Amino acid sequence: MAAVEIDVKYVAHLARISLTPDEETKLAAQLGGILGYIEKLKELDITGVEPTAHAVPLVNVTRADEIRPSLPHDDALRNAPAQAGGLFIVPKIVE
């Protein structure tokens, strides 16, 4: 069960999670160990095996295309950390 090296800083950036240097060090060691354990899946021959995405596959679950009530505007905004004029406020995106 060899530990696997993982660039935690880069992956954390992809996941949009800021980490302290301590967290980075600890996570690198822990994830290395977990990925080392996961390596055992390479023992198996999976040639010709179809992947399972859902155990009970349902396909093309659709409904009639008609207007139904949805979450009222005020309810959707009720938990917003910052809002004004019926909109969410976010930091400036375009200069």
Added chain:
Amino acid sequence: MLNQLTISELAAKLASREVSARAATQSCLDQIARVDGKIHAFISHDAADALAQADAADKEISSGVKKPLLGIPIAVKDVLAVKNQQLNCGSKILGKFISPYDATAIEKLKAAGAIVFGRLNMDEFAMGSSTENSAFGVTRNPWDTSRIPGGSSGGSAAAVAADECIASLGTDTGGSIRQPAALCGCVGLKPTYGRISRYGLVAFASSLDQIGPFTKDVRDSATLLGVLSGVDPRDSTSVPQPVPDYAAALDGNIKGLKLGLPKEYMIGGLDPEVKAAVDAAVKQYEKLGAEIVEISLPHTDYAVATYYIIATAEASANLARFDGIRYGLRVDASDPTELYSQTRGAGFGAEVKRRIILGTYVLSSGYHDAYYLRAQKVRTLIRNDFLKAFEKVDAIVTPTTPTAAFKIGEKSDDPLQMYLSDIFTISCNLAGICGVSIPCGFTNSPKLPIGLQLLGKPFGEETLLKIAHAYEQNASWHKEKPSLA
């Protein structure tokens, strides 16, 4: 004491007007006041609202209304939306989030007359096996408060075991109902994938999550499953299968049914007392007329690794929504990317960060095929193991956990050891089948509950519960109470 009753016992007393729903609810609230300081199963509960619901139920009862759960106090894991109540998933990142609507499971409980109350503690976003990963503190096992109650639905299991409610709801992604039920000594059912609508359940791993009940006996589990089951247009993964009368199938007759014993589950780490209790239960089944068959689930040893790829991959996508924009905690920053990162860095706990980062890694460019796709293929092999076994047997019998409840802090610094404590429960979710844990004994010193796991065919809950019930009829483990309560 009314809080100690089962659903069927309390329902009978309510129907005959021997007791009121208000008295039953007050009895649960009194028990919470008495013991929850030690156990901390509840993050919060609104006593006035629960009593108001009880009064409404009493009015209905006195006007002759009949509903399956009328006046029964049922508590809820903090991962299901209950309209106008706080929803936190055991996390800081949801801030003061108030649910704008009811989950379908909650709607169904309310329509059946239940008093829906309380927010039960859990591992943050249902990630954990000990309820130590909650931003709201650790839940303790009612049988020994120096030990964990299991997880992630630790609050749901502890509340039922300590008689703080009549029954509760939890969720199970890799064992999060069955494992805490085993460690706290109650009945925990994970229904087949698609059996119960997940609308209003905060998603962890969408191909694995299921809602299910914690109860004091198997009959109550059947009653709740009947109320909760059924297709829902708001959850496209719910399956249009008819909902049988589960409780009616509990006739105690299991003569001729075949029970499979998977040889792969007799591993080295299995505690001798757990093994002895399970062996005794198997003997009991033989006495009851079941036929015991040795079976093989050859890919068992790969289930934990497969699970920690699939579950974390799905979690990394599902939890992307917690970004500080539309609800919950926000840590302000000068640009959106920095706002996301700072918010998520501050709002998520260590285990959630660990899993999101692992999930992001196994899905990232260059690693997807080696990890995620491979895991999905191994999942097929694991599922096929079960489908093949179910050609020969009606249900599979295993221990629910390799050991009884461990000490608080014992595994919290070693995530891999913690993950391996779910070794017997994880395959069930990967295969999408149903499973239940029922009490089957106690360890000697200290006295801690041991759980027996029964696994059933997809949508085979009727037979599964019938088998569980037949054992329970000839056992009294489920009637024992922790001395704390």
